[in-house]
């Protein structure tokens with residue numbers, strides 16, 4: 151009963167915030183368990199020490215991710231919506247999790263502020279297709295630059311619109327569709343970040 155009430159509360163919070171901020175929240179229900187499982191399966195989370203989640207919302211992915219990460223891992227979750235930040239901080243008590251109220255575009259600064267360097271993996275549920283073009287590029291550059299050379303980015307979106315931008319930044323991008331979500335979702339698994347060459351003599 152308690153779990154059902156908590157889940158109902160999260161659902162109402164999510165829907166209310168979609169009505170207030172449709173473009174940044176992007177969808178009216180949190181991700182389904184089937185979507186979360188499909189997104190996270192196939193990654194060796196036990197081998198990860200630091201992970202970032204961009205746009206955790208009410209924590210559908212966050213909770214399952216914490217269940218899969220090892221005890222010494224750190225998870226930095228970056229969220230712009232103050233209601234979601236407050237709910238995450240109130241409902242998920244896990245010393246491995248840090249919830250940052252801020253934008254994914256400032257990921258480098260957030261990582262630095264929390265003593266983290268390059269990360270093993272990043273997960274993004276941010277709705278890229280409804281976001282201004284310059285912000286979209288800034289977020290994708292920041293997350294690419296935050297990944298270690300063998301790190302990976304997992305993205306879930308309602309459309310394929312972000313795909314060319316992912317291909318500009320990652321040597322390998324694999325796309326798939328999860329139908330068991332209220333609206334079907336495209337998943338993109340991105341590996342081998344492409345870092346632009348820094349010219350010799352430039353300050354880098």
Ligand SMILES: C[S@@+](CC[C@H](N)C(=O)[O-])C[C@H]1O[C@@H](n2cnc3c(N)ncnc32)[C@H](O)[C@@H]1O
Nearest residue numbers: 180181205206207210229230231253254275276
């Ligand atoms: C589609 S919801 C995903 C929620 C959750 N991860 C899930 O799977 O149910 C997108 C989330 O991205 C957040 N968001 C949008 N733009 C953002 C940005 N620039 N930085 C961080 N979070 C952002 C929204 O507030 C919202 O919580």
